[in-house]
Amino acid sequence: MADRGCKRIFALLSDYLDGALPVGDRRELERHLEGCKPCIAFLESLRTTVEACRRYGQNEIRTRPPQLPPEMRARLVASLRPESIRAKVSGRRKSGQGLRKSKHTSTK
Amino acid sequence: MNSQVEQALADLKSGKPEEVGRALETLQGIVFGFGMKVCGTPEDAEDTAQETLIRLARELKGFPNARALSVWLYKVAKTQCLMSRRKSKFAPAQMLTLDALMPEGRGTSAPQIKSWEITPEEITLEKELRSKLEDAILALPKHYRLVLILRDMEQLDTREVAEVMGISEKTTKMRLHRARVFLRNALAGYVQGSRCSKEEHHG
Secondary structure, three states: OOHHHHHHHHHHHHHHHOOOOOHHHHHHHHHHHHOOHHHHHHHHHHHHHHHHHHHHHHHHHOOOOOOOOHHHHHHHHHHHOHHHHHHHHOOOOOOOOOOOOOOOOOOO | OHHHHHHHHHHHHHOOHHHHHHHHHHHHHHHHHHHHHHHOOHHHHHHHHHHHHHHHHHHOOOOOOHHHHHHHHHHHHHHHHHOOOOHHHOEOOOOOOHHHHOOOOOOOOOOOOOOOOOOOOOOOOOHHHHHHHHHHHHHOEHHHHHHHHHHHHOOOOHHHHHHHHOOOHHHHHHHHHHHHHHHHHHHHHHHHHHHHHHHHHHO
């Protein structure tokens, strides 16, 4: 196992996991992996890490944010309706003006 | 993620107050979740979500598709996160080099790691591991952290991440790989350390 080979392979592992390696690089990497247990182990650990990140990301998306203050929500809804947007695009007074961020509503 | 944004865009276009309200909540949830991961505190995540929605209301021009809306949202949210009051929580800006990240890496030696026996199926992201993952993410320098979160957690593709970050796809891939290896190393220490402790207890 050539050290230089491992170092080059190390730089390609994420692209390999993402299926983004050009064919030539992918073949070179797979040939290297056939004879290099440390690189195989590292690849698997990297795969596990990426999977953990994806699961964490999916879980976090389900976290409910604090509710927007009612007045702010009402203004946002009014501003985001298509007629308001058309008015803005045509250069009329911006309906979003006057919106201000509320104080925190988080309890944490 | 895309299906959520697609639905939100359809709801916005409907013009019905209930559906626009639902779109607002969907987009708020997406940006809040992103803010939680990037900033690490609910206060900053809430700031990020509110500022982003206000900008959306002020600047909304017809988005042609969900992708355009998604990239716009993350761009604005990213900027808000970087401006958050608690930005000192960000790890200091620094370069992560592959040489430094290689296990036992001095640049010339082969990776010397113990075998990582845990499989994706075995990881349940229990509280302790999840907390370790969060700590490791927050320890990443911000430009690496943002790329990792956008790509591996928010599930944007490389081109979208590059667009949000204002960098090339090549730089995006480089940062992503280094961030992943950084996290892998942080979690490897935790998993192996836990196992060593266990073995010592039983030994």
